[in-house]
Amino acid sequence: MTTIFPPVAKIIPHTLEKHNDIRIDNYYWLNDRENPEVIDYLNKENDYYNEMTSHTKDFQKSLFEEMKSRIKEDDQSVPYLYNGYYYITRFEIGQDYPIYSRKKGSLEAPEEIMFNCNEMAKGNAYFQLGGVSVSPDNQFATFAVDTKGRRIYTIRVKNLLTGEILPDTIENTSGGSVWANDNKTIFYTNQDKKTLRSDKIFKHNLGTDSKDDALVFHEKDDTFSVYIYKEKSKKYLVIGSSSTLTSEYRTLNANTPNEAFEVFQPRVRGLEYSISHFEDHFYILTNKDEATNFKLMKTPENATSKENWTDVIPHREEVLLEDIEIFKEYLVVEERANGLTQLRIMPWSGKGEYYLPFESETYSAFTTTNVDFDTDILRYGYQSLTTPSSVIDFNMKGKTKEIKKEQQVLGGNFDKNNYTEKRIWATAQDGTKVPISIVHRKDITQNGKNPLLQYAYGSYGYSMDCTFSTTRLSLLDRGFIFAIAHIRGGEDLGRPWYENGKLLKKKNTFTDFIDCSRFLITEEYTSPEHLYAEGGSAGGLLMGAVVNAAPELYHGVIAQVPFVDVITTMLDDSIPLTTGEYDEWGNPNEKEYYDYMLSYSPYDNIKKQNYPNMLITTGLHDSQVQYWEPAKWIAKLRTLKTDTNLLYLNTNMDAGHGGASGRFEALKEIAKEFSFLLDLEGILK
Template structure:
């Protein structure tokens, strides 16, 4: 690296923040202003520093991008699914970034009807995302949402599939999704609060009317809740969901009477969570009622929906997490998790023998996929492992015959899953808890402590990080890296208690679990601190910030994507998207005990004068989930405090938000940046 290069040093403007009689000084609070030219100038200078500092890796980045792109089948398509008389297909064309959504009437040999060519629709935008495709029951109309900024504020439009005309209607500031009533002319959709982006209102729109006249069907006053609307698989009911982290409430309305009033299914009760599925004359409820921590399945008549009428169908089990159900005409399919592994259970309604789908490995993921058709004996599910490309499988629940419809192709002719070893090992946390680690590496690696090792984790919101296959990851594995996922507490990997033990006033378990997993792979000679790297994004970026404050000496490098690192200030600002809805996850710092606990781990507040590892930190200027100024302030502070000359880069995408670039190949360029950061530190140049 050139000796003349100096990182930008952000100016200091002291800003006092007071709460509970405690004063914090934030010298970089001024960066919290997207409209300030000085802020943009600082971000541009950081980008320029990153670009110039990594100039020597540019050719390698390009080679890695081409290598990863070459493994992807460019002219690929999803396996068609059948719904209401049509086969639906999503496909990509060679050299193009965006999907094409199409359908074929009744047979796969029928003429293709293109609903949306996103390549055409995206050509005037640097960012483009289409979501929420919803088709009327008469197959004539489709509603859809478009975001061209990357703040997840979608504009809903409607297209006539018979004439291919997109109506002039534009409904702004929505989640993108809409649901058709059975009359084929009424849609229900969700609007967001303009400032906080909370999904707080359900509206009703009639075809041909002015959106200004749309009726508010429901307004969610509680700012810790979000709302959505959808239709039951049976098509009989329209359903509004109100959910917070710990509490849910549903409202139902016959889809055939869209102008009637929604009726509350079971009114909200603090910490009662439930979800509903309709079948014949009953509702089936997955719920934590009666202290069912890992959830159970209950049933109630459709005309008696309050909880005193619910009866147990599958009782609560201490060792099994009930994750969800799929209802078919003749079968109930239950998705469960035991010992951290997915299980799919088939239960015939007629009382016939129930059974589980058989899976052999310990590093796999299995999940039910697009099962929209109600009257079928075919269950469609997905399967993959860390060394096995993802497959879509049709399983006949009556004959137990399995048909692999599609296996992800890895092009280039070099990939053979038999060249890789997958294993699951268990580290012991500081409190004695066993924490699983899923890993994959190339055969022939010696456990001599010299292997480069990338350890990933998330660990929040009860989100489970299942072992999965990645074609991009092969670029690391084939260069000698071991890749691993640490299933830390805060996720739901080992059941609901695993989540409860990693949130609120137990949040630090997430951080110490990751550190203990890091220490274990070093002890077991998989790697050493000179070759160990950590990676996490968003709430996983908070994890990265915490571990480098607690044990920076364990890591040679850290990748933090869109990191949530200014926890206290963000959680005290109720105008920021997501804040109020997350008090049940992080705690409400307006209460002193949560304020003090958050302050004890918030990465930004705990930066100290010490040696920090090499760091690559990325963000997006338009991010609505974690605002760009959190990583920007963090880097500015780290620049002043760190006592070594290790690399520290802030890479801001000035066009995108939380998910990064929108095109499928543009996203690979971001991965190539991260990989070259790691490979450069390992002195691997090709």
């Protein structure tokens, strides 16, 4: 039998010095995607992965077909009415990409195909359509295309009445654009070519050369990024400037696009706010006056600075105020209490407010497309770990609901009653109770022998809500338990939950995950021989920290596009995202943050010890986490780990942070990950 040896990256020591601390990075040279030797190394890693997993190729194909068979291929979204047209996104059988269409006035009207992404994607290994925005007179639509996966979009304009693509071409944008009410002025966001930070808002006149576009706003603070949108009332265009901890808005009447934007409330470090216009007021979601979990305030539209703001919903210690949706007769509030989302219906009359009832403890509910003020219908989405996602129209006056669409699970084998979902609580090492959401088949015996996949993210205040997954059924039906650890660093239990998992408290994120693992083992849901961990991006950082600190707890780990070289990346302000991240991780140019980051940075803390079986994935064109972080990580792991466990790096040479762009290509990537886990369990059918 031929022994297959992993590739060995050559060692070229590179000295990095900061705060009189010297680090030697032997693989710094991998930070150059133009270097043929770098591409050669990545290809060799892919070849090694393919050779070592060749015995699972047929299984991967059957997993892919199994997952694909559950998907309704000729699926479509629930239509919504906007400005006289019903808008629909649909898929056709065998096609990878969506078709965007509309119908005038009635769902019985002829379909007008706006964009067929299957046609547009031809000849591209990667394709993403973004930023579709229809002019107020319904004649034109801006749209944006990315064919690399680096989230750098080119904006074009289509005449929806004739099908003609206009000559207007705007490059190097974030994808989004918005129309003024004159049907000829377009505002869009430009990106810095090197850092990819959204830093400028430009104004384009239809039919002109983009080189002549006027700069409307330049965000010079490199910790902020900018964006532009139009209010639901259609009266105002709004430029938003935001960093992790601070926000600022500028408004302009959409009827007068050549006037100057006016600052709503000047930025004050630590003051976060967002605005919604209704009638003659703005409603403001804000943390003003130490409202850690946010409160709702309002102010007249002609007096917008913070001294004019008055309370509508005061701050509550136990309830996080996440978002609002305004209607003519109702205010709908999205809240989070005890880790669960709630929808609160508040009539403007002040009489008879109520909450929508939800039964489960492992669900997510959220408002969706609500484009009109003058309606009693609230459209919201609902799903749980065992319940396919639904789009529901709820009559806020009559308190009746109509399920407009429930996700179909094809194949004939799915019955939600075959599965159990629940929430349990682990105790972290500092005594904090951490929720874990679990789903598994009802016929599972809690005997410590079950394979269990533990997932988490734990950064940026991003709450890890419970969602249904048709692909996950391929694990559950083969005996896996799936667990989401709602660790600190997310906002699952309110804003303090986030504050206690960032900056100089970041390690709580990692220890929470490990403590959840230990709890699952102690309670005999699984054992170290059958416990697996998975996380992506900042969740990949989590994976890197966890395998350094407690490798003995896990049989296998999947780290997707992992952010593992924390210090070097955060010291390089030319890399996309870096400067905007200082409020999340800290600025390593300051010694206190440098020392703390260095104490957990996965790449810097690899040591001679046994590591679990590991599959690491990345994309060559990733703009969020550069490919060289996982490439360097695996090269260093190979030289220091003391075990013979599997260690794979699989690089998608055509994609970026989100992986493959087509819906079926994405399934193939999931099949790779699932086959890695199932192979480790000895399950190959």
